[in-house]
Amino acid sequence: MNSMDPTCSGETPVCQEGLRLASARPATLRPKRLMPVDQQRSLAGRYPLWVKGLSLLAFTWAFLGWLNETWFFQFNNSIWLNRYTEYVIILAFGIWRIVAEKNPYNRRRLIILVANVMVLWWLIPWLFPFIEPYMGYLGVLPAFPSLHTPGTLTFFLVLGAVFLFGRRVICGWNCPCVGIREVVGFPFRQADHVPRGRWAWRLRHLKWLWFALYLGAMWAMTRPANNITAGYLGFFGLMVALPYFFTMLLSPWIGNRGYCRYLCPYGATFGLLNKAGMFRIDYNADTCTQCGLCEKVCDMGIPVWKLGTAKGRIDTTECMGCGRCVTECPTQSLAFHDVRNLFFPTLRQDRVWLRRRADWNLPATRWRSAGFVLVLVMVLAGGWYYSGRIGSGAELINNLGTLCGLPILTW
Numbered sequence: 001m002n003s004m005d006p007t008c009s010g011e012t013p014v015c016q017e018g019l020r021l022a023s024a025r026p027a028t029l030r031p032k033r034l035m036p037v038d039q040q041r042s043l044a045g046r047y048p049l050w051v052k053g054l055s056l057l058a059f060t061w062a063f064l065g066w067l068n069e070t071w072f073f074q075f076n077n078s079i080w081l082n083r084y085t086e087y088v089i090i091l092a093f094g095i096w097r098i099v100a101e102k103n104p105y106n107r108r109r110l111i112i113l114v115a116n117v118m119v120l121w122w123l124i125p126w127l128f129p130f131i132e133p134y135m136g137y138l139g140v141l142p143a144f145p146s147l148h149t150p151g152t153l154t155f156f157l158v159l160g161a162v163f164l165f166g167r168r169v170i171c172g173w174n175c176p177c178v179g180i181r182e183v184v185g186f187p188f189r190q191a192d193h194v195p196r197g198r199w200a201w202r203l204r205h206l207k208w209l210w211f212a213l214y215l216g217a218m219w220a221m222t223r224p225a226n227n228i229t230a231g232y233l234g235f236f237g238l239m240v241a242l243p244y245f246f247t248m249l250l251s252p253w254i255g256n257r258g259y260c261r262y263l264c265p266y267g268a269t270f271g272l273l274n275k276a277g278m279f280r281i282d283y284n285a286d287t288c289t290q291c292g293l294c295e296k297v298c299d300m301g302i303p304v305w306k307l308g309t310a311k312g313r314i315d316t317t318e319c320m321g322c323g324r325c326v327t328e329c330p331t332q333s334l335a336f337h338d339v340r341n342l343f344f345p346t347l348r349q350d351r352v353w354l355r356r357r358a359d360w361n362l363p364a365t366r367w368r369s370a371g372f373v374l375v376l377v378m379v380l381a382g383g384w385y386y387s388g389r390i391g392s393g394a395e396l397i398n399n400l401g402t403l404c405g406l407p408i409l410t411w
Contacts, residue, residue, distance in 0.1 A: 167279070280315040
């Protein structure tokens with residue numbers, strides 16, 4: 001009787017010897033399957049080395065662009081080697097990522113993210129720059145949109161939106177800092193590159209050191225200019241910019257969101273409002289099977305279901321609201337919760353609801369998309385209008401206090 005015969009039960013000496021030899025034979029290790037470059041899932045795959053090399057080359061190009069505009073001053077500040085170079089890279093890789101993305105909700109999010117970066121962060125400051133209303137002392141007049149500059153109109157509007165809808169309104173949908181890590185750093189989402197576990201989770205507290213520096217910058221920006229405030233703001237700028245670019249190059253070891261997880265002072269600011277505001281992720285313990293998929297798809301390394309079982313919700317400052325955990329949960333045990341639930345208590349923003357809103361075959365989705373495009377066109381037109389009226393009587397009022405009718409001074 002053949003020891004490999006499926007009828008061999010191991011009762012005869014021949015079968016027993018054959019089974020012994022089979023168990024002693026070393027297992028053949030199959031090479032791990034690589035993800036096709038035209039596919040991207042929420043559960044990250046392993047990409048070829050040339051894709052990772054291309055991503056690191058793009059990160060390096062963005063870093064050189066910033067260095068050239070800040071220190072080198074070569075090539076007449078060409079768009080191919082200045083601060084706008086980063087946005088060119090986001091556009092090129094963004095198209096690739098949008099086409100490759102298989103999760104419909106995240107594909108929609110990437111489209112909005114790339115479009116916002118192109119219009120708000122690239123085209124308006126580059127083609128139609130204008131000074132937005134602000135309060136306090138600023139070393140450089142804030143060109144719209146000065147999101148990261150405390151005291152500007154954009155800064156206050158975004159803080160309000162984050163309180164109502166969560167950190168996702170900026171970190172998930174409208175941040176170039178996240179944008180380049182999302183579309184260029186996607187090969188480093190795979191488990192081999194993203195630190196997880198107890199110590200990786202504890203290291204998230206590092207960013208509060210940068211948040212403390214940011215508080216100092218907020219104070220300096222509200223004081224009249226002097227050597228101390230000017231020097232501190234220059235120091236703070238370097239403490240933000242250098243880690244920002246260095247962590248891109250460290251993506252193979254700290255993942256694509258290393259900066260967001262450990263060092264971003266702005267993410268810490270929005271994260272506090274994430275915690276204090278109306279946003280959270282509801283967790284249903286009765287339907288959860290604890291499969292762990294929600295944690296595997298989270299680029300921020302959040303122990304999603306562990307927090308859910310402990311607290312009944314996920315309301316951490318770390319959550320960027322990308323929606324991967326919610327839209328991939330097979331039992332619909334996770335759901336977004338924000339200000340809309342205050343007016344519609346039965347609303348459940350779970351996997352089915354979110355994916356349905358991203359279904360292009362539905363007329364409502366097409367109407368919302370048209371509305372989004374219309375808003376971007378109106379913002380672009382507004383930038384053109386105010387840019388052309390700088391220095392005239394129709395120039396936008398720069399004093400935020402005057403604009404709002406409040407006794408707020410601008411130096």
